[in-house]
Amino acid sequence: MQINLKRLKKDIEELGRIGRDPKGGVTRPSFCKADLEARAWLKDKIEEAGLSHRVDGAGNIFGRLGETQGKAVMVGSHIDTVVNGGMFDGSIGVLSGLECLRRIKEEGYRLSKPLELASFTDEEGNLVGDFLGSRAFVGELDKGLLEKELTAFGRPLKEILSGTEFTIESILEAHKSAPEIEAYLELHIEQGSVLETEDIPIGIVDLISGKHYRWCSYVGNASHSGTTPLELRQDAFLGLADFALKSTQYVATKHYGSMVTIGKVNVAPGAFSVVPGQADFSFEFRSASKETMRALESALFSLAEDVATTRGLTFVSKIIDQTEPVNIPPRLISLLREECQKLDYPFMPVTSGAGHDAQILASKTDVAMIFIPSPDGISHSPQESIRWEDLEKGANLLLHALMRLAS
Numbered sequence: 001m002q003i004n005l006k007r008l009k010k011d012i013e014e015l016g017r018i019g020r021d022p023k024g025g026v027t028r029p030s031f032c033k034a035d036l037e038a039r040a041w042l043k044d045k046i047e048e049a050g051l052s053h054r055v056d057g058a059g060n061i062f063g064r065l066g067e068t069q070g071k072a073v074m075v076g077s078h079i080d081t082v083v084n085g086g087m088f089d090g091s092i093g094v095l096s097g098l099e100c101l102r103r104i105k106e107e108g109y110r111l112s113k114p115l116e117l118a119s120f121t122d123e124e125g126n127l128v129g130d131f132l133g134s135r136a137f138v139g140e141l142d143k144g145l146l147e148k149e150l151t152a153f154g155r156p157l158k159e160i161l162s163g164t165e166f167t168i169e170s171i172l173e174a175h176k177s178a179p180e181i182e183a184y185l186e187l188h189i190e191q192g193s194v195l196e197t198e199d200i201p202i203g204i205v206d207l208i209s210g211k212h213y214r215w216c217s218y219v220g221n222a223s224h225s226g227t228t229p230l231e232l233r234q235d236a237f238l239g240l241a242d243f244a245l246k247s248t249q250y251v252a253t254k255h256y257g258s259m260v261t262i263g264k265v266n267v268a269p270g271a272f273s274v275v276p277g278q279a280d281f282s283f284e285f286r287s288a289s290k291e292t293m294r295a296l297e298s299a300l301f302s303l304a305e306d307v308a309t310t311r312g313l314t315f316v317s318k319i320i321d322q323t324e325p326v327n328i329p330p331r332l333i334s335l336l337r338e339e340c341q342k343l344d345y346p347f348m349p350v351t352s353g354a355g356h357d358a359q360i361l362a363s364k365t366d367v368a369m370i371f372i373p374s375p376d377g378i379s380h381s382p383q384e385s386i387r388w389e390d391l392e393k394g395a396n397l398l399l400h401a402l403m404r405l406a407s
């Protein structure tokens with residue numbers, strides 16, 4: 001059995017036209033007008049395929065094939081995008097999953113377990129933290145965060161939900177209606193360039209990196225830059241600069257392969273003739289090992305404090321988000337390798353540096369991921385692309401893996 005690439009391609013292109021941004025790419029954050037349109041479109045597709053459609057309190061969309069009771073094998077991803085994102089990140093996972101269920105139903109292929117398609121809300125974290133939908137699904141959301149934090153659009157979540165059938169309470173309750181699941185599979189673009197460099201169409205993920213996000217500040221003393229001698233300054237920007245270099249040097253020499261990044265910086269008051277009194281910045285680190293995440297957390301923040309002490313500054317920080325690294329279970333890695341060999345597709349192991357819904361579902365069930373190449377490693381951009389022949393292989397592998405897991 002094979003997927004129907006022509007039909008899958010048509011679906012991906014149709015969905016990719018919803019939320020087209022005049023500035024380029026697709027802008028379809030969860031619960032915006034375009035997302036509501038995309039949800040209605042997906043509902044029609046699920047019903048056309050003869051699957052039973054359901055939406056939970058977090059807006060996660062499901063399509064089920066087979067018995068309504070019993071442990072299901074789940075396949076999914078997300079259809080939301082970042083602002084000016086691409087049309088493949090997430091969408092190819094949901095629509096390939098739909099195509100797999102559609103083919104199995106068309107062939108009348110008998111399976112002993114139900115299959116369930118899932119499209120998770122706000123994977124991209126445009127609302128409050130990444131993975132809102134999958135976190136709601138597994139029941140790992142913080143009520144305070146949903147009520148207090150502002151979304152990336154500067155509005156509270158409650159206000160964004162007011163145009164929908166969902167509420168903060170319904171999001172928090174969503175996990176109560178979650179089906180039991182046996183395993184979760186997700187097909188995704190690699191968002192890096194390893195597969196393309198190696199010229200291999202399929203990546204079988206062995207690890208998904210964990211991440212730790214904090215807002216940090218160095219607080220010093222704003223003073224006149226013409227009259228305050230260099231040795232008497234409490235320059236918050238120099239604290240930040242010193243920490244940026246030392247933290248990067250530390251990770252590069254002690255934990256090569258892990259990542260550390262300062263992505264956003266604001267220096268205040270921010271003017272000529274004033275020594276900066278405050279430097280606020282985003283700070284993140286990532287690693288594929290739980291032990292390394294712990295080691296980085298303690299070493300990097302004690303380094304931040306040392307820099308503060310040396311420079312007469314105060315260092316403060318607040319955790320924004322964190323996820324644990326996930327090891328993909330060997331039984332699922334072997335199953336994907338065997339199916340790849342049967343299909344005669346070249347494959348290689350890859351580690352995911354980016355986070356995915358699969359990582360969140362790992363607290364509930366065994367998860368596995370299939371990557372296809374991202375040309376030039378580009379994602380979260382209008383230039384994001386795929387090669388259709390790679391998608392065909394990825395989706396066929398997904399189909400055969402699902403049939404094996406559900407038989």
Ligand SMILES: [Zn+2]
Nearest residue numbers: 078089090123
């Ligand atoms: Zn994604």
